[in-house]
Amino acid sequence: MNPWPxxxxxxxxxxxxxxxxxxxxxxxxxxxxAAADALKHR
Amino acid sequence: xxxxxxxxRFLRIARPATTWLLLVGLALAIAGMAAGLTLTxxxxxxxxxxxxxxxxxxxxxxxxxxxxxxxxxxxxQLVWRHPLAxxxxxxxxxxxxxxxxxxxxxxxxxxxxxxxTWWEWDGRLTSMLVLxxxxxxxxxxxxxxxxxxxxxRIAAIYGLVGAxxxxxxxxxxxxxxxxxxxxxxxLTGSTIDNSILWPLPLTLVGFxxxxxxxxxxxMRAELAQTKVEARMRRMGA
Numbered sequence: 001m002n003p004w005p006x007x008x009x010x011x012x013x014x015x016x017x018x019x020x021x022x023x024x025x026x027x028x029x030x031x032x033x034a035a036a037d038a039l040k041h042r
Numbered sequence: 043x044x045x046x047x048x049x050x051r052f053l054r055i056a057r058p059a060t061t062w063l064l065l066v067g068l069a070l071a072i073a074g075m076a077a078g079l080t081l082t083x084x085x086x087x088x089x090x091x092x093x094x095x096x097x098x099x100x101x102x103x104x105x106x107x108x109x110x111x112x113x114x115x116x117x118x119q120l121v122w123r124h125p126l127a128x129x130x131x132x133x134x135x136x137x138x139x140x141x142x143x144x145x146x147x148x149x150x151x152x153x154x155x156x157x158x159t160w161w162e163w164d165g166r167l168t169s170m171l172v173l174x175x176x177x178x179x180x181x182x183x184x185x186x187x188x189x190x191x192x193x194x195r196i197a198a199i200y201g202l203v204g205a206x207x208x209x210x211x212x213x214x215x216x217x218x219x220x221x222x223x224x225x226x227x228x229l230t231g232s233t234i235d236n237s238i239l240w241p242l243p244l245t246l247v248g249f250x251x252x253x254x255x256x257x258x259x260x261m262r263a264e265l266a267q268t269k270v271e272a273r274m275r276r277m278g279a
Contacts, residue, residue, distance in 0.1 A: 001155050003089055003091045003155050004090060006094070006151050006152070007079070007091060007093050007094060009151050010097060010098070010147075010148040010151040010152065011094075011097060013144060013147045013148060013151070014097040014101065014144050014148060017143060017144050017147075018071075018140070018249070018252060020140075021137060021140045021256050022064070022252060022255065022256055024136075025137075025255075025256045025259035025260050025263070028259070028260070028263040029259040029260070029262045029263040031263075032262070032263040032270070033262065033263070033266045035266065035270050036266040036270050039269075039270055039273050039274075
């Protein structure tokens with residue numbers, strides 16, 4: 001059995017899920033901080 | 043820890059720390075994964091699939107460390123009523139659940155060519171799956187409690203009860219000798235040869251920094267959201 005597709009799939013899963021977590025955390029932080037700043041300047 | 047009880051003081055530290063954790067984490071994780079994929083030799087028994095170790099071990103560590111963080115936040119919430127404890131617990135949960143999921147999926151992918159099966163109801167695998175479901179329960183419970191304006195005490199108690207699973211995961215390979223191999227990396231040494239082991243500290247530290255960055259970003263988002271809600275209430279009154 002060729003092991004490389006399994007190795008590639010494992011790395012792809014790790015990269016996509018970690019990237020997804022960081023992207024979601026970053027976007028929600030930016031959105032919430034922008035809303036708080038906008039309210040402060042009103 | 044009590045010095046960080048003031049959200050303004052916490053934010054002064056968290057803002058630069060988020061950037062540094064992201065940068066250092068990305069650099070180390072990418073370097074470790076690249077080294078693990080290209081510079082280390084294949085294992086004499088597992089062959090090339092041993093390379094999955096460099097992402098599987100950090101995700102297992104972070105899946106468990108995340109719940110340890112929830113336990114610390116729960117104690118802090120119930121004993122000292124630390125104002126950031128509930129926020130911290132809620133911020134850790136999605137990151138912990140993600141790494142527990144990565145651990146389960148990469149382990150399953152490694153198991154197919156090595157054990158000949160995607161899944162086995164083995165002590166280690168089952169207790170890790172239970173941890174993942176505990177995270178989902180915590181996320182649902184903590185967000186429901188927050189929406190109802192609660193202080194997060196019920197989620198904190200749930201966090202403490204869930205900590206029972208941590209020693210079960212750790213000792214499962216000793217208590218039930220089934221398919222998952224025993225402990226190969228301990229605090230005092232490792233049974234893995236150094237020629238294969240050396241990129242692992244890079245991915246361990248790298249993914250831990252990324253985990254920390256995700257938690258800080260979620261905490262900052264929650265604090266900003268709380269500020270908006272408080273201001274809206276004042277404006278409405």
